Amino acid sequence: WPKSKLHMGWNNTLCSYLLISLLVASWRIYDGGKILVFPLEGSHWVNMDILIKALHSQGHTITVVRTTKSWYIKEESLHYSSFTIPVIDGVEFEEFVKPIVKKVIDIERGTSSVLNFIHLQIEMFSAMSKVHGLECDMATAVLKDKDLMKTLEETQYDLVLTDPAWGTGILVAHYLQLPLVYNVRWITSGEGHLAIAPSPMSYIPMTGSGLSHKMTFTERVKNMLFYLLWEVQYRLVIRPHYQGADLWLMRVDFVFEFPRPTMPNVIYMGGFQCKPAKPLPQELQEFVQTGVIAAAFAQLPQKVIWRYKGDRPATLGNNTLLVDWMPQNDILGHPMTRLFVAHGGTNGVQEAIYHGIPVVGLPLFFDQYDNLLRLKERGGAKILSMATVDKNNNFLEALQDVLDEPSYRMKMQRLSRLHRDVPMEPLDTALFWIEFVMRHKGAAHLRTESYRMPWYSYHSVDVVLILLAVVAVLILLLLAIVRYLCVRSCLKRKIKSE
Numbered sequence: 001w002p003k004s005k006l007h008m009g010w011n012n013t014l015c016s017y018l019l020i021s022l023l024v025a026s027w028r029i030y031d032g033g034k035i036l037v038f039p040l041e042g043s044h045w046v047n048m049d050i051l052i053k054a055l056h057s058q059g060h061t062i063t064v065v066r067t068t069k070s071w072y073i074k075e076e077s078l079h080y081s082s083f084t085i086p087v088i089d090g091v092e093f094e095e096f097v098k099p100i101v102k103k104v105i106d107i108e109r110g111t112s113s114v115l116n117f118i119h120l121q122i123e124m125f126s127a128m129s130k131v132h133g134l135e136c137d138m139a140t141a142v143l144k145d146k147d148l149m150k151t152l153e154e155t156q157y158d159l160v161l162t163d164p165a166w167g168t169g170i171l172v173a174h175y176l177q178l179p180l181v182y183n184v185r186w187i188t189s190g191e192g193h194l195a196i197a198p199s200p201m202s203y204i205p206m207t208g209s210g211l212s213h214k215m216t217f218t219e220r221v222k223n224m225l226f227y228l229l230w231e232v233q234y235r236l237v238i239r240p241h242y243q244g245a246d247l248w249l250m251r252v253d254f255v256f257e258f259p260r261p262t263m264p265n266v267i268y269m270g271g272f273q274c275k276p277a278k279p280l281p282q283e284l285q286e287f288v289q290t291g292v293i294a295a296a297f298a299q300l301p302q303k304v305i306w307r308y309k310g311d312r313p314a315t316l317g318n319n320t321l322l323v324d325w326m327p328q329n330d331i332l333g334h335p336m337t338r339l340f341v342a343h344g345g346t347n348g349v350q351e352a353i354y355h356g357i358p359v360v361g362l363p364l365f366f367d368q369y370d371n372l373l374r375l376k377e378r379g380g381a382k383i384l385s386m387a388t389v390d391k392n393n394n395f396l397e398a399l400q401d402v403l404d405e406p407s408y409r410m411k412m413q414r415l416s417r418l419h420r421d422v423p424m425e426p427l428d429t430a431l432f433w434i435e436f437v438m439r440h441k442g443a444a445h446l447r448t449e450s451y452r453m454p455w456y457s458y459h460s461v462d463v464v465l466i467l468l469a470v471v472a473v474l475i476l477l478l479l480a481i482v483r484y485l486c487v488r489s490c491l492k493r494k495i496k497s498e
Helices: 003-031 043-057 093-109 111-143 148-157 168-176 217-238 282-289 295-298 326-333 344-355 367-379 394-404 404-419 426-438 463-497
Strands: 034-037 061-067 081-085 159-162 180-184 247-249 266-268 304-307 320-323 340-342 360-361 381-383
Touching: 034 043, 034 148, 034 168, 043 061, 043 180, 043 344, 043 426, 061 111, 061 168, 081 111, 111 148, 148 168, 159 168, 159 426, 168 180, 180 320, 180 426, 247 426, 266 426, 295 394, 326 344, 340 344, 344 367, 344 404, 360 367, 360 394, 367 381, 381 394, 404 426
Parallel strands: 034 061, 034 159, 061 081, 159 180, 180 247, 247 266, 304 320, 340 360, 360 381
Antiparallel strands: none
16 A cells, blocks of 8 residues: 555554543543442441542542541542531540450459450440440431531432441431442441341351351350340340341451351452552561560560550560551561461451461450451461460460461461452452442342341241141141040940940
8 A cells, every 4th residue: 555545544543542542531431430438437447448449440439428536537538538527425436446445355354254254245235335326426417417418419429338337328328219338247236147148056156256167065055145145236226227238248258257158249358458568668678687475576586576556665675676557468468477466357367368377366356356266267376365365475385386387377378379269359349349239220139138027027937836826726626526526436335335
């Protein structure tokens, strides 16, 4: 072809590519949805923020509802806008959590185990009552703010994303009649599966029971007692209609969680916040490369990075670096990291699994012991109690045991391989399903009707009673016929004899 025609053809091709690119870009802008987020404070916000950033990168517009008492959630951000709700009578989340932790530690270090259990349950019920008080304050403030509700209605959001451990988002979603997606492991009354999926007590351990999925008869009795305690709290104190959500994005997977029944609208995204490690800051990198708890750390040949706030411990060794904050994921992913001393939060446990790092656990409260128990059952962790951690050097012994016994590391690395061997990354899975709900204006086809059923219908108590009644009537009828025949026979014999 003449050079001019080749040049013209190239220009046409280039224009076509540019046009396609513009169309794709405009489609993404048009396709971007509007998402209203009701998050929970503390560590729950850490993983919710990661999900929000990922949604923002996909072109979605995010609005976060926070309170004037917010601890972690900032009012301004590059990836979301916010509404700040004034809560005058509420307490700050940090002020709420710290006294509970202190009381739990004091109770753990008591003398009578039975008395400790009673005190702990009273403290947990009291904490739940305070949580619901805060929740009611926020829900009341949101629903009574006419200007805010008008703005929310006029904005025409496509979806509400919330952490159901904080119930305000659920109420607002139902009020605005919007599709509802949970970023969930916990609801306000306990572990999320208990509210949506069948949970046989014979092999589903209750949170707080300290049991695994392999239980003896005595342990099953204990598990049932914990279940009844949960039922009292759920039925009498809480009982919100959580099962009405379109989608449950569950922050676990079955590498971590014990096998159990589940439902079609439960999507597992355990470890979605984990990612390959980045290079460490120079100070930490140099420290790592050079080679009561403080005293135990000082006796180790390894280097220790300790996130610690407070006065410098007198027994601190030269091998220990104190930091106010650390890039935990990046440190766990460093090739020289050998052990993670953790309190057992879900985020930290999932990051330990992702990077294959064995754990020595010091659980404090809520789900932390149960999280660590799942690692222990799989051979990747050792758990210590706060009640005995300062006695007989058992903390140092635990550190040395996990460091020196290769099986801990081997089993955690196996969990890491299982966790990573998936067809789609957990975060991509979560994004797909959130956008799926937005595209289809909900996911009602994935929800069972169980959430509409009263407990006696769900457990077929009414059916069993009717069947028992029918059987009883048939038995009584049969007895009546037999009696009638017997009486008739006796009368005939009597007449003959006369």
